[in-house]
Amino acid sequence: METQSILIKNVTMPLSPVKKGSVLIENDLILEIGPDGGDQADVVIDGEGKVLIPGLVNTHTHLSMTLLRGMADDLPLQTWLEDYIWPAEAHLEGDHCYAGALLAALEMIRTGTTCCNDMYFFMDEVARALDEAGLRGVVSHGMIDTGDEEKRKKEIRETQRIIDKCHNTAEGRITVALGPHAPYTCSEELLRWSREKANQEDLQIHIHVSETEGEVQNVLESTQKRPFEYLDSLGLLGPDILAAHAVWLSEGEIKLIKERGVKLSHNPVSNMKLASGISPVTRLVEKGVCVSLGTDGAASNNNLDLFQEMKTATLLQKVNLMDPTVLPAGKVMEMATSDGAAALGLEDEIGTIEVGKKADLVLVNMMAPHLTPQRSPLSHLVYSAGGSDVDTVICNGQILMQEKEVLVLDPVEVMEMAQGASEDLLQEVR
Ligand SMILES: [Zn+2]
Structure with a gap:
C-alpha cells in the first residue's frame, strides 16, 4: 500500500498537551503532533477556527x-x-x-x-x-x-x-x-x-x-x-x-x-x-x-x-x-x-490524540453563533455544541467526511434504503 499522509494545521486541541498546532497522519497512525510548520502531506486540512478532538x-x-x-x-x-x-x-x-x-x-x-x-x-x-x-x-x-x-x-x-x-x-x-x-x-x-x-x-x-x-x-x-x-x-x-x-x-x-x-x-x-x-x-x-x-x-x-x-x-x-x-x-x-x-479494551489504540495511536480524529467547526465568543473549547463542546457542528471526520487515517461532505457513503441513497427497509419491516408487524 502506498503511503498516504494528512496534515491538519492551525488547529486547537484542548485534549492534547499541544494546545494549538498541527497533527501529521501517516496511513492509519498519528505520526507527529507539534507546532505548525511545513505543508508536506498528500492532503492538508486547515484547522483554523476548528477544534480537534479524538473520535x-x-x-x-x-x-x-x-x-x-x-x-x-x-x-x-x-x-x-x-x-x-x-x-x-x-x-x-x-x-x-x-x-x-x-x-x-x-x-x-x-x-x-x-x-x-x-x-x-x-x-x-x-x-x-x-x-x-x-x-x-x-x-x-x-x-x-x-x-x-x-x-x-x-x-x-x-x-x-x-x-x-x-x-x-x-x-x-x-x-x-x-x-x-x-x-x-x-x-x-x-x-x-x-x-x-x-x-x-x-x-x-x-x-x-x-x-x-x-x-x-x-x-x-x-x-x-x-x-x-x-x-x-x-x-x-x-x-x-x-x-x-x-x-x-x-x-x-x-x-x-x-x-x-x-x-x-x-x-x-x-x-x-x-x-x-x-x-x-x-x-x-x-x-x-x-x-x-x-x-x-x-x-x-x-x-x-x-x-x-x-x-x-x-x-x-x-x-x-x-x-x-x-x-x-x-x-x-x-x-x-x-x-x-x-x-472496550482499546485504550492503546484510540481515545486520545497521541503519537503512535490510530488516527481517529474529529474536527468541530467553532465558527457558529452558539459557539461564540471563542473561550473555553471544552465548555463549548459539552454545553453548547451539537453533533451537527462536526465538520471533518477521520477514522483509521481515512477521511470519512470533509467540511460536512460525507465521502464514503451516498447519504440520499442510504436514507432511501433505510426508509424502504423500515416500511418493509413494520408492514410485517401490522
Ligand atoms: Zn441496550
Whole structure:
C-alpha cells in the first residue's frame, strides 16, 4: 500500500498537551503532533477556527434499531418492548439490519462518532455496514436463551459464526465480542459459557445489567442475589466486561464493580426517556470506576448524537445531586473518548490524540453563533455544541467526511434504503 499522509494545521486541541498546532497522519497512525510548520502531506486540512478532538466512542448501541426510530414513544418500558419493539424484531432479516446499520453509520459520521460497541442480530451485516462506512466497531450477537437448551445451542452457533466471519476484519477496525443479553434473559449455563469463551479467545463481553428496578427484583427473586453479585458468583465479572446501564446499584455492587475492574456504559438519554432511573455516575467516577457513554438504540433515544449524551450526562448528575460542581465538562469529554476506548479494551489504540495511536480524529467547526465568543473549547463542546457542528471526520487515517461532505457513503441513497427497509419491516408487524 502506498503511503498516504494528512496534515491538519492551525488547529486547537484542548485534549492534547499541544494546545494549538498541527497533527501529521501517516496511513492509519498519528505520526507527529507539534507546532505548525511545513505543508508536506498528500492532503492538508486547515484547522483554523476548528477544534480537534479524538473520535467519539459510543459504548452501547443497537445500530439497526434506527429503523424503529420514533415508532413508539412515551410508553412504559414493558409496553414499549412487548407491544412494539419485540414484535417488529421478530421479523428482522439481514437486509433490514444492514440498512439500519448503514443509516446509523451515516449518522455517527455526521455527529463525530468513529467507534461503537454494538449488540444486535445479523451482526455480519452490521459489520459489513461499518466496514463500508470506514468506521471502527466491536460487534456482538445478542444472545437470549431464557433457559431453553435448544435456543442456547442456536445462540452459541450464531456467535461462533460471527466470530469466524468478522473478528479482526476490515484492517482490524472490526472485532467481535460476546453478547449475553442480560442476567434475566440468559441462563446460568449461557453466562458461564460466555466467560469460558471470552477467556479462551481473549474476547470482551458486552451485557446489559440493572437497567430497571423491576429487573433487579426479578434477579433477586430467582437467585437471592443482586445482578452484579449474581454475575460475580458465576465468575463472570472482570476487566473485560462492559456492562450497559448499571442504573440500580447497591453500595456493595459499586465496590464489586471497582474490585473486578468492570467497565460501564452510561446511557442517560435512554434511561430518562424510558424512565428507568438515574445511574450513580458521580459516585462511580469518584470510586475510580471506568464509566463511558452510550446512546443505546435509536428507538429509545432517539438519535446517536454523543454531544447530546455528554450534556445530558452532566446535567442529570447535577440536578440529581443538587450540586452544579459534579461531572465537569472535561470529565464528560473523557467519558466520550478515552474512557470509551478503555471500556472496550482499546485504550492503546484510540481515545486520545497521541503519537503512535490510530488516527481517529474529529474536527468541530467553532465558527457558529452558539459557539461564540471563542473561550473555553471544552465548555463549548459539552454545553453548547451539537453533533451537527462536526465538520471533518477521520477514522483509521481515512477521511470519512470533509467540511460536512460525507465521502464514503451516498447519504440520499442510504436514507432511501433505510426508509424502504423500515416500511418493509413494520408492514410485517401490522
Ligand atoms: Zn441496550
